[in-house]
Amino acid sequence: MKTDVQVAVIGGGIVGASVLYWLARLGLTDTLLIERRELTSGSTWHAAGNTTYFGPYAQMTRLFAGSIATYLQAETDSGQSVGFHQTGSLRVATTPRERELYQQYAETYKALDIPYHVVENEDIERLNPCVNTSGLFGAAQTPTDGHVDPVGATNACAAAARQLGATVMRHTPVQALKQESGSWLLDTEQGQIRAQQVVVAASFWTRELLAPLGINTPLYATEHHEFITGGVDTIAALPNEVPAIRDSFVSCSVRQEANGFLFGIYETEPEFWSLDGVPKEFSEELLPPNTDRLTPHLERLMERMPAIADAGIKTINNGPMCWTPDGLPLLGPLPDYDGLWLASGFNVGIGTGGGSAEFLAKWMVEGQPPYALPSVHADRFGNDMTQEAAVESIKACYRRGYTLPDKIH
Numbered sequence: 001m002k003t004d005v006q007v008a009v010i011g012g013g014i015v016g017a018s019v020l021y022w023l024a025r026l027g028l029t030d031t032l033l034i035e036r037r038e039l040t041s042g043s044t045w046h047a048a049g050n051t052t053y054f055g056p057y058a059q060m061t062r063l064f065a066g067s068i069a070t071y072l073q074a075e076t077d078s079g080q081s082v083g084f085h086q087t088g089s090l091r092v093a094t095t096p097r098e099r100e101l102y103q104q105y106a107e108t109y110k111a112l113d114i115p116y117h118v119v120e121n122e123d124i125e126r127l128n129p130c131v132n133t134s135g136l137f138g139a140a141q142t143p144t145d146g147h148v149d150p151v152g153a154t155n156a157c158a159a160a161a162r163q164l165g166a167t168v169m170r171h172t173p174v175q176a177l178k179q180e181s182g183s184w185l186l187d188t189e190q191g192q193i194r195a196q197q198v199v200v201a202a203s204f205w206t207r208e209l210l211a212p213l214g215i216n217t218p219l220y221a222t223e224h225h226e227f228i229t230g231g232v233d234t235i236a237a238l239p240n241e242v243p244a245i246r247d248s249f250v251s252c253s254v255r256q257e258a259n260g261f262l263f264g265i266y267e268t269e270p271e272f273w274s275l276d277g278v279p280k281e282f283s284e285e286l287l288p289p290n291t292d293r294l295t296p297h298l299e300r301l302m303e304r305m306p307a308i309a310d311a312g313i314k315t316i317n318n319g320p321m322c323w324t325p326d327g328l329p330l331l332g333p334l335p336d337y338d339g340l341w342l343a344s345g346f347n348v349g350i351g352t353g354g355g356s357a358e359f360l361a362k363w364m365v366e367g368q369p370p371y372a373l374p375s376v377h378a379d380r381f382g383n384d385m386t387q388e389a390a391v392e393s394i395k396a397c398y399r400r401g402y403t404l405p406d407k408i409h
């Protein structure tokens with residue numbers, strides 16, 4: 001067992017594995033990823049894998065674009081498929097104002113060299129004949145994004161990092177973390193590990209892991225449901241997979257899964273999961289479905305895509321999803337704790353994990369962030385936020401769903 005490393009990464013979800021891979025790509029291979037159970041044992045294994053490029057903030061879009069690029073490179077390096085389906089996405093405009101905002105974003109995509117178009121209702125119908133476009137004002141199309149297999153992508157990053165010299169240790173919960181003589185000591189059942197630097201990529205476990213150090217990370221998990229439908233004849237008859245649809249009125253994203261659909265809802269009244277701490281007995285299991293509060297959204301979805309009502313629901317997955325009070329991850333150093341870095345708090349960790357890992361690893365190796373992105377800095381909430389305040393902010397974020405900010409920052 002490795003007991004003395006330059007960098008220890010705690011947590012083997014998509015984020016931790018991507019960080020390990022990016023550090024290795026930048027030449028830092030005296031590294032150890034430590035995972036409590038198996039890789040992907042947090043939220044990653046049950047994620048839908050959606051990786052869109054669409055977003056109102058240009059710099060965040062770089063994280064999204066960097067993610068698909070990271071996973072595809074890891075696939076090439078490791079030979080492990082990441083299951084990328086390049087379906088493209090349509091963000092439908094449910095109001096004239098949304099369409100206007102989509103038109104404004106075009107400049108950003110041009111600067112980032114990402115294909116992007118504002119399209120008409122006829123285009124939506126041609127691309128996805130199951131969408132009822134009445135009342136829509138076209139859509140923003142990002143034709144080169146899609147979805148990946150989150151388990152495949154995590155394993156590809158870990159395997160590619162290992163090939164470059166990094167080490168992965170599974171079934172090793174980090175029990176405690178302390179600073180001693182300029183380095184970090186990690187207690188595990190198998191013994192103590194010394195690291196010069198630590199990256200905490202432990203999602204909703206991070207809050208409790210860091211609390212004994214006096215660090216208050218406002219990270220809490222909500223429930224999040226995804227549904228898989230039965231087959232749809234119109235879809236089965238098509239030669240290509242249809243693009244994913246995102247809709248602020250329904251507050252839902254829908255992508256093709258086999259010959260049916262997979263959709264996830266951001267409901268108006270979200271439920272929190274285990275606010276007072278992750279239960280010791282929690283492994284990685286799903287939570288019992290609790291769908292009554294989703295009914296108004298389901299009704300709107302059936303109007304938008306009547307084929308879903310006909311196909312029926314085959315599977316419901318309810319899983320914990322990690323949130324920060326503004327919905328953006330905590331990424332970067334904690335300045336009062338030399339050598340301690342956070343990569344936690346991801347609610348779209350598949351969509352942004354690979355690009356975030358690139359951002360963080362470059363910051364660690366080169367001594368400064370590769371570009372300005374203060375909106376994700378790990379210390380931005382200070383240390384004093386109460387649970388009540390964090391929960392209220394997270395609720396507001398969650399229920400905002402796909403509603404866009406009126407101003408671009």
Ligand SMILES: Cc1cc2nc3c(=O)[nH]c(=O)nc-3n(C[C@H](O)[C@H](O)[C@H](O)COP(=O)(O)OP(=O)(O)OC[C@H]3O[C@@H](n4cnc5c(N)ncnc54)[C@H](O)[C@@H]3O)c2cc1C
Nearest residue numbers: 011013015036042043044048049050174319348349350351
């Ligand atoms: C139903 C559902 C659908 C989703 N769909 C999407 C989607 O389509 N696209 C998208 O981008 N996101 C999606 N998400 C969100 C996505 O799953 C998460 O953002 C992402 O998986 C977070 O990755 P992570 O690596 O930060 O955390 P996790 O995957 O939770 O990984 C954290 C890891 O840390 C480990 N760990 C914790 N504590 C310790 C410790 N003390 N010692 C060692 N290891 C530890 C855990 O075992 C775990 O493996 C979805 C979420 C849900 C619930």
